[in-house]
Every structure is written in C-alpha cells, then in structure tokens.
Amino acid sequence: TKAGGEPKELAKKLAAAAKEHMEKLSEADRKTIEEISGLNSKSDGKEKKKEGNDDKEFLRLANPWMIYFLNFDPRPTLQKVKCPVLAINGEFDLQVTPKENLAALEQTFKACGNSKVQLVELKGLNHLFQHSKTGDPSEYGSIEETFAPEALKLLADWINKTVGRP
Numbered sequence: 001t002k003a004g005g006e007p008k009e010l011a012k013k014l015a016a017a018a019k020e021h022m023e024k025l026s027e028a029d030r031k032t033i034e035e036i037s038g039l040n041s042k043s044d045g046k047e048k049k050k051e052g053n054d055d056k057e058f059l060r061l062a063n064p065w066m067i068y069f070l071n072f073d074p075r076p077t078l079q080k081v082k083c084p085v086l087a088i089n090g091e092f093d094l095q096v097t098p099k100e101n102l103a104a105l106e107q108t109f110k111a112c113g114n115s116k117v118q119l120v121e122l123k124g125l126n127h128l129f130q131h132s133k134t135g136d137p138s139e140y141g142s143i144e145e146t147f148a149p150e151a152l153k154l155l156a157d158w159i160n161k162t163v164g165r166p
Contacts, residue, residue: 007062014058078105079112086118086158088151090125092135118158122151 022030060066087105089098098121109117126132129151130143 007059007064010062010067011056011058014061018058075104075108078108081109081112082114084116084118084162085109085114086120086155086162088120088122088129088154090127090129090132090135091121091123092125092132093127094135094137095127120154122148122154125151 022033025033085105087102089096089101091098093101102119102121106117106119109115122129124131125148126135126139126143127137128140128143129148130140130145131148132139132143
C-alpha cells in the first residue's frame with residue numbers, strides 16, 4: 001500500500017504492522033530479527049527489551065524522502081529508455097535483491113521493446129560490488145576491496161562492445 005500521512009502517525013502504523021508481522025513468526029525467527037535489529041540489548045548477561053522505541057525506530061523511516069522512495073515506481077521512466085542498458089547486481093546485495101530486481105528490469109524492458117539490455121548477477125559480491133561473505137552492510141567498513149575487478153572488467157567490456165571498440 002502507498003505510504004502517506006503525518007510522519008508520527010505513519011511511524012505508529014509501521015510499528016504496528018511490524019509488531020503484527022513479528023507475532024506471526026516462529027520464536028527462533030523472532031529472536032534472530034530482534035538480535036539483528038538491536039531490539040534486545042544485553043546488560044549483565046540478561047536480555048533486556050528496549051521499551052518505547054518502536055515509534056522512534058520507525059520515525060526515521062517516515063520522513064518525506066523515504067515516503068517518496070517507497071512510493072516511487074521506476075517502471076514508467078525505465079520504459080522510456082531506448083539506449084543500451086547494463087544492469088548489474090551483486091549476488092549478496094541485501095539492499096537491492098538481485099533476483100527480484102533483475103527480473104523486474106527484464107520484464108519492464110521487454111514490455112517496452114528495448115532488447116539492448118544485459119542483466120548480470122555477479123557471484124559473491126555485495127551492494128557495493130565488493131567480495132563479501134554475507135552482504136550485510138555491517139561488513140562494508142571491514143572490506144578492503146573498493147570495487148571487485150570482475151565487476152570493473154564487466155563494465156569496461158560492456159562499454160567497449162557497446163561503442164564498437166574491440
């Protein structure tokens with residue numbers, strides 16, 4: 001559904017929806033999500049649930065840019081693209097999931113008749129096109145690689161092929 005309304009009201013709705021979803025999960029899945037999201041913190045070896053933070057946590061998602069971003073549908077714009085396109089995703093991209101993203105791009109470009117499209121999922125790479133173990137953004141700062149050589153080679157080869165250079 002489309003997001004809208006006042007940020008504080010939207011944050012409350014997001015928190016309620018997340019809580020409803022969490023209640024449907026298994027205990028193990030719920031615990032994993034709580035650990036990853038920081039909803040539980042350890043103090044003196046005991047787990048303590050952070051109280052009253054639900055709305056605050058979701059308030060940062062309810063800002064005008066995020067609302068625009070969540071509502072934005074790129075398909076009408078992409079359907080106007082008639083030039084060659086190279087779309088790449090890392091296999092471990094958790095921010096733009098490769099299977100869903102590349103499938104949607106393929107469907108969109110087919111619908112508008114642009115056949116000059118190459119879609120590639122690069123194995124072992126994260127959102128920043130770095131070799132990664134999990135793709136989790138928490139890894140970004142510890143990876144020394146700036147940009148995977150195979151991703152750079154793919155880009156260079158595609159550009160040279162597209163403009164007619166050997």
